Amino acid sequence: MTRRALFTGASADASSQDHDHISSAVVSVLPVHIEAVSARLLGLPGVEIHHRSEHKLVAVLEGPGSGALGAMLAEISSWPGVLSANMVFEQRLDQDN
Template sequence: MSEPAAPYHISSAVIATLPARTEDVLAVLAGMGNVEVHGHAGGKIVVVIEGTSTGMLGECLSRISLLEGVIAANMVFEHVEMEERQSHDGRSDAT
């Protein structure tokens, strides 16, 4: 018997930084779980945040907004996928 599909949230965000602190912020972001930097220029950083709930994404974005050198951190887009689960016999459920 298989488990029901679970939602998986993916969000993009733009982080505005003090230009002199951008590299410091990038270094912290590189160490954060479920956060991937996709580009940066002119004090702005584009990231993707992934997690199991909207609340998890919001919490991560709040932590980012409190980093020293961050002026603002704003979610731009959120998408929810239904995560495929494995049945007990090893077959995947397509949802």
């Protein structure tokens, strides 16, 4: 079940099993690149931006596991203008609820 489905009360479907981990991350960005990085983040599946400042983004990521989320953050870290992308919190969603 995805985080959205959990919070909205929607039932799980087969595709929701692809996103059974949730993580928050802080992405530090050079101010001149904040727009481009924000747009690129929002283009990734399972990513939402929940806070934005001049040089930092707080994002929530959903994925199939810790490894996938870590790989996503490693990729984000390599984008132009990104100084760092660090996981702050990660949790496996309980599939039984």
